Amino acid sequence: MAYVAVKGGEEAILNSHGLVAEDRRGDPAVPELTVRQIAEQFGLAVDRVMCEGSVYDRELAALALKQAQGDAVEAIFLLRAFRTTLPRLAVSNALDTARMAIQRRVSATFKDIPGGQILGSTYEYTHRLLDFDHLDIVDCDKPKAKVADDPLDPTFPRAFDSISDEDLIEAELPEPDQSPVFDLTRDPLAMPAGRDQRLQNLARGDEGFVVGLAYSALRGYGAAHPYVGETRVGDVTIEILPEELGFSVSIGDIIVTECQMLDFFGGSEDEPARFTRGYGLSFGKSERKAMAMAIVDRSLRCREYGEEAKYPVQDEEFVLSHTDNLEAAGFVSHLTLPHYVDFQGDLQFIRQLREEHNRRLSSKEAAE
Incomplete structure (x- = not known):
């Protein structure tokens, strides 16, 4: 359908909304995709939106993906915006991942581990070939x-x-001062950041950026030489401690991915050599995110071990200030908004600089 160009900001914006709705729906002859289909069949995309949107709700994450036409960053924006409208009823206890109902659990450090390697659902051993059988939709059992x-x-x-x-x-030891855990969803980023704030930032951070930082650490723009101590995926129980009861109660289960990376530490004058840890935890089945998060976490701990911070992945301010995909996408996208005055100012400045350059050139030629 062709549209006649319209004048006036409000009318143009409303018309743009109509075009978005048309693009989202696509060909009306094709059956519309349901939210439940997205939640059930685009599970990994839903997991990413839940993780970076900081809301564990598969239906809402699937709805956001549908509304955003599959744009994960826009869907994360929608979910975070909705999150701000929700009341906070309680704060959960720390997750006990040792009691996880395992779906997948592997270690790259030992061949034989207590309980055994649990391969689970993974694309690691699949052939990266297009399966054209998926072009046909047939009624069949799962x-x-x-x-x-x-x-x-x-x-x-x-x-x-x-x-x-x-x-x-x-060793895994609790913080000695037992200070309250930082809440990045309520308080702004503060430097220097504790490990609790860093881990929250990385969990909510853009997966591509966090993976890129981890990759840089592995390729020589960092000091990481990690081993996957253990990656586990499964259901964990969420518990809260109501004041009126005085004991913890379960409010449900969620699926999480946990990764512990082991990195070589050569020791120092005060500390013997040992393996140190990097940690990653994410909603759903988000193994790549959890692994990258663990690598970056260990890189940011460099000063704890007396290591020189000389690479981008070790720079706390650089990493934590640039992980958020909403801020990054918003800053890039805002360039499409009117910048007429700024451009005219720079244009005038360039003209002035060129006039001065031409005058200097003319004076130089005259002197010669």
């Missing part, structure tokens, strides 16, 4: 994987617990 003979244990020890007693891996 594909089923082979059911294990025995159920998995309800708890899994960490893959590297076997060498923890030797003090070869940095």
Whole structure:
């Protein structure tokens, strides 16, 4: 359909909304995609929107993806905006990932680990070839994987617990001052940042940017030489502690991905050599994000170990100030808005500089 150009800002904006609705719907002859279809079949995209949007709700994340025509950043924007309208009813206890109902659990550090390697659902061993069978939609039962003979244990020890007693891996210890955990969703970014703030920032950060930072650390623009100590995906229970009850109660389960990276530390005058940790945790099945997050987390801890911070991935202010995809996309997109006055000012300035340059050139030629 052709549209006649309109004058007037408000009318143009309303017409633009209509065009967006048309683009979103596409060909009316094609059945409309439902929110439930997106939630069930675009699961990894939904997981990313939930993670970076800071709202664990598959239906809302799928709705945001549909409204944004599949644009993940726009969908994250929509979900975060909705989040600001929600009341905060409680603060959950820390997740106990040791009690995770495992769907996938692998370690690259040991071949044989307590409980065994659980491959689970992964694209790592698939052929990267287009499957043209997906072009045809047929009514069929849901594909089923082979059911294990025995159920998995309800708890899994960490893959590297076997060498923890030797003090070869940095111990996991609580913060000594027991200060309240920073809440990046309510308080602005503050420097210098504690590890709690850094991890929240990375969890909400743009996956592509965080992966790029991790990649830079691996390629030599950083000091990372990590091993995947353990990556696990599964259901964890959310618990809260109501004041009127005095004990914790479960309010539901969510799927999370957790990654612990081990990185070599050669020791210092005060500390012996050992493996140190980087940590990543994300909503849903977001393994790439959790792994990259763990690499960047360890890179940002360089000063804790007396290491020189000389690469971008080790620069706390650079990393934390540029991870947010909404701020980045907004800053880039705002360039399409009117900048007439600024441009005219720069245009006039360039003309002035060129006149001065020409005068200097003429004076030089006359002197010669």
